Amino acid sequence: MRAAVRLAIAAAALLAIYGLQLGVEAGFTEYVQRIILLAGINVILAVGLNLINGTTGQFSIGHAGFMAVGAYGTAFVGVQLAGPVHAALGSGAFSDALVFNLALLAGALFAGIFGLIVGMPSLRLRGDYLAVVTLGFGEIIRILFNNATFLGSATGYSGDDPSGLPAYTNFFWVFAWVAAIVILIHNLTFSQTGRSLTAIREDEIAAEAMATPTTRLKVTAFAISAATAGIAGGLFAHMQAGVRPEDFRFERSIDMVVMIIVGGLGSISGAILGGIFVAVSLELMRDLQQYRLVLYALLLIVIMIVRPQGLLGARELHHLLRRKKPAKATTPSESA
Amino acid sequence: MSLLELRAVDKIFGGLHAVRGVSFQVERGAIFGLIGPNGAGKTTLFNVITGVYTPEHGQILFDGQNIAGLKPALIAERGVARTFQNIRIFRTMTVAENVMVAGHHLHKASIASAMLRTRAYDRDEQALAKRAHELLEVLGLAELADEVAGSLPYGSQRRLEIARGLMLSPQLLLLDEPAAGMNSQEARTLNEQIRFLRDQLGLTVILVEHNMAVVMNVCETIHVVDHGETIAQGTPAEIKVHPKVLAAYLGEEEPGTEASP
Numbered sequence: 320m321r322a323a324v325r326l327a328i329a330a331a332a333l334l335a336i337y338g339l340q341l342g343v344e345a346g347f348t349e350y351v352q353r354i355i356l357l358a359g360i361n362v363i364l365a366v367g368l369n370l371i372n373g374t375t376g377q378f379s380i381g382h383a384g385f386m387a388v389g390a391y392g393t394a395f396v397g398v399q400l401a402g403p404v405h406a407a408l409g410s411g412a413f414s415d416a417l418v419f420n421l422a423l424l425a426g427a428l429f430a431g432i433f434g435l436i437v438g439m440p441s442l443r444l445r446g447d448y449l450a451v452v453t454l455g456f457g458e459i460i461r462i463l464f465n466n467a468t469f470l471g472s473a474t475g476y477s478g479d480d481p482s483g484l485p486a487y488t489n490f491f492w493v494f495a496w497v498a499a500i501v502i503l504i505h506n507l508t509f510s511q512t513g514r515s516l517t518a519i520r521e522d523e524i525a526a527e528a529m530a531t532p533t534t535r536l537k538v539t540a541f542a543i544s545a546a547t548a549g550i551a552g553g554l555f556a557h558m559q560a561g562v563r564p565e566d567f568r569f570e571r572s573i574d575m576v577v578m579i580i581v582g583g584l585g586s587i588s589g590a591i592l593g594g595i596f597v598a599v600s601l602e603l604m605r606d607l608q609q610y611r612l613v614l615y616a617l618l619l620i621v622i623m624i625v626r627p628q629g630l631l632g633a634r635e636l637h638h639l640l641r642r643k644k645p646a647k648a649t650t651p652s653e654s655a
Numbered sequence: 656m657s658l659l660e661l662r663a664v665d666k667i668f669g670g671l672h673a674v675r676g677v678s679f680q681v682e683r684g685a686i687f688g689l690i691g692p693n694g695a696g697k698t699t700l701f702n703v704i705t706g707v708y709t710p711e712h713g714q715i716l717f718d719g720q721n722i723a724g725l726k727p728a729l730i731a732e733r734g735v736a737r738t739f740q741n742i743r744i745f746r747t748m749t750v751a752e753n754v755m756v757a758g759h760h761l762h763k764a765s766i767a768s769a770m771l772r773t774r775a776y777d778r779d780e781q782a783l784a785k786r787a788h789e790l791l792e793v794l795g796l797a798e799l800a801d802e803v804a805g806s807l808p809y810g811s812q813r814r815l816e817i818a819r820g821l822m823l824s825p826q827l828l829l830l831d832e833p834a835a836g837m838n839s840q841e842a843r844t845l846n847e848q849i850r851f852l853r854d855q856l857g858l859t860v861i862l863v864e865h866n867m868a869v870v871m872n873v874c875e876t877i878h879v880v881d882h883g884e885t886i887a888q889g890t891p892a893e894i895k896v897h898p899k900v901l902a903a904y905l906g907e908e909e910p911g912t913e914a915s916p
Binding site: 321506507510511512515518524526529530531532533633 | 727745
């Protein structure tokens with residue numbers, strides 16, 4: 320029963336996304352469409368990063384590395400899969416979709432494994448130290464790709480076809496993944512696991528005294544977060560002809576952090592808004608490319624002064640909408 | 656066999672011998688007081704028992720097994736719950752969520768089933784919420800279940816910590832200054848609640864407390880430490896007149912003067 324209802328809802332949602340795709344492709348220029356896709360990819364990045372930085376309170380500024388692993392992993396696996404799948408099912412939209420989604424899952428898996436490898440040693444650290452270590456790992460990953468000859472080294476990986484990677488990424492797949500990831504991360508955040516993650520953020524010593532397996536949960540959240548970045552990377556890879564190491568520089572990690580800080584750390588809806596905000600504002604700032612980081616810094620300073628908790632604080636939009644007036648917190652009568 | 660036994664426990668921080676050769680036994684179902692002047696090592700003892708610190712020497716037997724040096728989460732899982740002297744609630748979470756955090760053993764559903772919201776997950780979640788509500792009722796906090804924990808008054812926050820600890824279904828409950836910041840009415844209620852925990856829930860309670868009205872009223876055995884060492888153990892009546900205890904709290908007694916704590 321439950322499964323049938325869910326299946327029906329999922330089918331309806333996918334159909335709606337497909338309908339939207341037709342509208343977007345008919346109504347907007349290629350340029351605007353590209354911004355919309357980037358916004359969707361940003362949303363995935365921000366929602367994933369928010370799980371570890373916002374909900375769990377473990378600050379990572381190296382997620383570009385995991386995005387890179389996902390991008391390369393998806394592109395590479397996609398190229399390997401394309402031959403056999405096309406041989407078996409013939410070429411067409413269905414086999415392309417199959418190849419793409421399998422490759423995305425593989426990319427997410429690789430990124431998740433890298434998340435485990437990076438997370439296990441670094442999550443013993445807290446605060447600034449963790450941030451520095453994740454930053455370092457992010458750079459190490461990029462430099463690994465920079466030197467991986469079978470992935471094209473610094474010129475990047477574009478498959479065997481001279482015309483580059485196939486353009487699998489379109490509105491439908493980006494937003495189908497956005498929907499799936501937002502729902503999964505939302506469910507995780509508002510579950511017993513999510514409560515434990517929040518407890519770790521609030522007071523790790525108390526969480527441990529309440530039998531919370533803090534290290535295991537932190538590493539798990541980090542790996543899930545890395546896997547989400549991997550999906551975003553895979554979608555990003557197939558928007559262009561190839562994947563290059565320089566697409567995943569330190570600045571991209573900063574982009575992600577800005578998204579969740581602008582939206583409000585710890586809020587999923589905030590991360591969604593922040594992801595869209597950064598995609599749009601980056602385009603508006605295109606002419607000032609090299610001053611982008613200056614503008615970011617200014618933006619962050621302004622936010623810290625005017626609204627330090629971000630657009631939404633730690634709250635969720637749907638909670639704000641159906642919020643009842645909070646009863647006065649202090650009740651003087653406290654007899655048990 | 657006693658539920659908790661400390662055997663010659665030492666805890667050293669650099670040059671500071673915070674706990675020196677402390678031994679005591681806490682019987683099942685006891686309400687056991689641990690007192691001493693400020694800096695005597697009471698909270699350090701709690702931290703050693705709960706695994707925050709590893710003792711340099713000695714054994715800590717809980718239910719017959721040495722737990723010295725185990726991680727705090729493992730000790731908690733075995734049935735040792737605690738509260739903190741400087742309240743450590745999860746401030747941005749609601750009162751009910753605070754309690755539910757400690758309910759892992761009731762929530763076996765995997766992360767995947769949480770993400771997919773399976774039936775098994777919903778069932779566990781409901782069981783957990785129900786149990787949390789029961790415990791909040793025991794501590795008189797049920798009406799505040801949906802309040803943000805950080806907004807509660809001090810006394811309620813302390814009781815929330817107790818409710819959260821109970822969620823572990825512990826055998827042993829360590830209360831670190833539960834009456835601090837409570838008025839005398841609240842402290843009386845606390846006395847009743849501590850007895851309720853022992854009589855109705857079968858808990859063994861160890862209490863660190865400066866409020867003598869609470870300690871002398873509710874504890875059956877009191878263990879006194881000073882400068883990290885045991886100076887006395889006995890019933891409240893014995894402790895009240897014990898010369899070493901009086902000396903520790905009030906300074907050396909001069910001959911001929913009368914003093915009581």
